[in-house]
Amino acid sequence: MNWMELLGQLMGLIAVALGFVSFQMRTQRQLLAVQTATTIAFCIHYYLIGATSGLMLNLLGIVRNLAYYHKDKPLFSGKKCPIFFSVLMGVVGLLSWQDWYSIFVVLGLIINTYCLSFAKPQNIRKSILITSPMVLIYDVFVLSVGGIVYESVAILSAVIGILRCRKGSLSA
Numbered sequence: 001m002n003w004m005e006l007l008g009q010l011m012g013l014i015a016v017a018l019g020f021v022s023f024q025m026r027t028q029r030q031l032l033a034v035q036t037a038t039t040i041a042f043c044i045h046y047y048l049i050g051a052t053s054g055l056m057l058n059l060l061g062i063v064r065n066l067a068y069y070h071k072d073k074p075l076f077s078g079k080k081c082p083i084f085f086s087v088l089m090g091v092v093g094l095l096s097w098q099d100w101y102s103i104f105v106v107l108g109l110i111i112n113t114y115c116l117s118f119a120k121p122q123n124i125r126k127s128i129l130i131t132s133p134m135v136l137i138y139d140v141f142v143l144s145v146g147g148i149v150y151e152s153v154a155i156l157s158a159v160i161g162i163l164r165c166r167k168g169s170l171s172a
Contacts, residue, residue, distance in 0.1 A: 015146055016150045020157050023128070031121050035065055039065060042147070111134070112127065
């Protein structure tokens with residue numbers, strides 16, 4: 001492993017820490033803000049380990065998260081924005097295709113793009129239980145240690161967030 005790959009794996013572990021924090025946020029805006037920081041860290045990670053599909057889709061994910069963060073503005077409100085970004089994820093996924101396993105990250109992030117438009121953080125957490133296993137498969141094939149840990153932690157963290165923030169919970 002060369003120094004760039006080693007630095008890339010370290011950046012992936014930083015993204016893991018940010019991701020864990022993001023799933024503990026109680027509002028959609030807080031969740032999206034911390035997820036954007038996580039996505040930036042993953043862009044650097046994927047670049048350094050040479051995972052093109054992950055890099056390009058996560059770069060688009062930053063733009064998507066910023067748009068969703070401002071969904072109270074007329075330009076980004078409604079159903080058009082999630083549909084637009086889902087289609088764009090598909091196009092970028094095809095243009096950055098690495099191999100057959102790219103389908104997992106492409107589909108995972110298309111679904112994630114739509115699910116992030118949900119108004120309730122609890123629904124976003126539930127969507128992670130669908131999308132993270134798909135991205136995890138991609139991460140195994142590109143040998144993304146940070147990605148493997150992140151998606152595993154994301155699944156666990158989403159479950160914790162679902163349980164902690166469920167309706168009628170004493171801590172909610």
